[in-house]
Amino acid sequence: MVEKLIAFSLRNRFLVLLIATAIFIWGIYSIKTSKIDAIPDLSENQVIVFTEWMGRSPQIIEDQVTYPLVTNLQGIPKVKYVRANSMFGMSFIYLIFDDDTDIYWARSRVLERLSSIGNVLPQGVAPTMGPDGTGVGHVLWYTLDAPGVDLGEQRALQDWYIKFALQNVEGVSEIASFGGFQKQYQISVDPNKLSYYKLTISDIMRAVNANNNEAGGRKFEMSDIGYIIKTTGYLQSIDQIENLSVKTNNSIPVRIRDIGTVQMADESRLGIFDYNGEGETVGGIAVLRYGENADQVIQRVKAKMEEVSKGLPKGVKFNIVYDRGELIEESVSSIKNTLIEEMIVVSIIVIVFLFHWRSAISIIIQIPITIAASFIVLNFFDISSNIMSLTGIALAIGVIVDNGIIMAENSYKHLAVRQDELNRQQKGGEHV
The missing domain is CATH 3.30.70.1430 (Multidrug efflux transporter AcrB pore domain)
Structure with missing residues (x-):
């Protein structure tokens, strides 16, 4: 089978070169479209x-x-x-x-x-x-550098402006917020007053829920003009909550301020986020979606952050804490340099040992074609170009060159034997 394949290749050299060129071009395209990640x-x-x-x-x-x-x-x-x-x-x-x-x-x-x-x-x-993110999907962490802005305002800025903008980036599964305080209205009830007015916590919850809503009416037409009737009932301040009526005793309303106090406070926290021992801070985590190109998503998030920065309050800016893009660039650059160095060293060794430029070129050409073809396989199996896969390719260069050297030496051996036979036949003919 191998002999037939070699014989076919020798008889159809142009076809073999054409197939090799097509594989190389396809491999270059696969390299450009390959998913890149550090790990x-x-x-x-x-x-x-x-x-x-x-x-x-x-x-x-x-x-x-x-x-x-x-x-x-x-x-x-x-x-x-x-x-x-x-x-x-x-x-x-x-x-x-x-x-x-x-x-x-x-x-x-x-x-x-x-x-x-x-x-x-x-x-x-x-x-x-x-979220539809992987276990290694945390590709970028950032904090807000906001001097003079309290943690509650920073968290509100993160949750209601930055998060919504960054979540629209293609390839991002979620923007997870951390740190700061989440503001909320809190009602502190006096249990003695609850007992005095014969109320329960459920009564207070029902009163707040019933009065924190909007109701729609119908369309009212007058003088050829249509008016939409509705009631606006969302609670917007502490005073409005304090004046809510829970029940009525002898035509006298019992309000929330009669049984407790209302304040703007922060939701209970189970931990804090401290940055470099300099104090608490607020930020977010960009989570990568399944099957996405980590390097491209990170670049999109950074571009979006520059756009979002224009709408931030004066003095507030992003501080990138963890960026896997830098690790990706360093890892891929290191492997690329290793591949180039290996190709140069191997080429020199092949030329020195074989001392035949045509044989050396036939072996050296195999290296870029094989490396390009390996990326076709990586893309076919949806494997990212990471430090592990690229290292495997680097280690395989030695095997590629060894195969070429063995085939070249074997060809030289057979040619030498054949030449010796021809020489003996010529000498025998002259002697006769």
């Missing part, structure tokens, strides 16, 4: 289901949230196993799918099962799916 993504094919029920102990979360969800999510097609974790006020369930499962098909199956759970969970508890 290979070896994370499992998983879907995360997150459920929040604040104020409950881990045991209650386990019994009333985690266990019902796990029992109902088991049995989904192509699921290898299900992991679960319960903590204070939160439940995490990890569904690990087979490696060949499409992640979005898996997410649709999980969403379908969640929609059919019904009344298994406590009232008001709604499970949600995590």
Whole structure:
């Protein structure tokens, strides 16, 4: 088989060169379109289901949230196993799918099962799916450099302006906010006054919910002009909350200010984010979506950050804390330099040892063609160009050259033997 292939190649040299040129051009195109990352993504094919029920102990979360969800999510097609974790006020369930499962098909199956759970969970508890990001999807971390701006204002700026803008970047699964304070209205109730007025916490919650809403009416026409009737009832200040009526005693309204105090405060926190020991700060994490090119996504996020910076308050700017793009550039640059150095060294060695420029060129040409063809295979199997795959290519150069040298030396040997036979035949003929 090998002899026939060699014989065919010798008889059709132009066709072989044409195929090699086509493979090389295709390989160059594959190199330009190859996904670039610093590290290979070896994370499992998983879907995360997150459920929040604040104020409950881990045991209650386990019994009333985690266990019902796990029992109902088991049995989904192509699921290898299900992991679960319960903590204070939160439940995490990890569904690990087979490696060949499409992640979005898996997410649709999980969403379908969640929609059919019904009344298994406590009232008001709604499970949600995590972002469609990988385990190594944290490609960029940033903080806000905002001197003179309090942490609450920084977190509001991050949650209501920056996050929405960066989430629209192609390839970004989520912008996860961290640090600072999340502002909220808090009602501190005096239990003695609750008992005096014969009220409960539920009464106060119903009063706030009923008065924090809008209601629409109908269209009213007068003098050929149409008027839309509606009521504006959203709460917008502390005074409005304090003046809400909870109940009426003998035609006298009992307001929230009569049974407690209202203040603008911060949501309870379980931790802080400190930057270089200089104090707390606010920022976000850009999470990469499955199957995206990390290098291109990072560049898009940076470009979007420059655009968003124009709308930030004076003195506020981005401070990039972690940028995998730099690691990608350093890793790929290091491997590229190694490949070039290897090609040069190998070419010199081949020329010195064979001392025949045509043989040396035939071996040296194999190196770029083989490297380009390897990227075709990488793209076919959806493998990114990372430090592991590129290192494997660098190590394979020696094998490529060894094969060429062995074939060249074997050809020389057979040619030398054939030449000796011809010489002996000529000498024998002259002697006769």
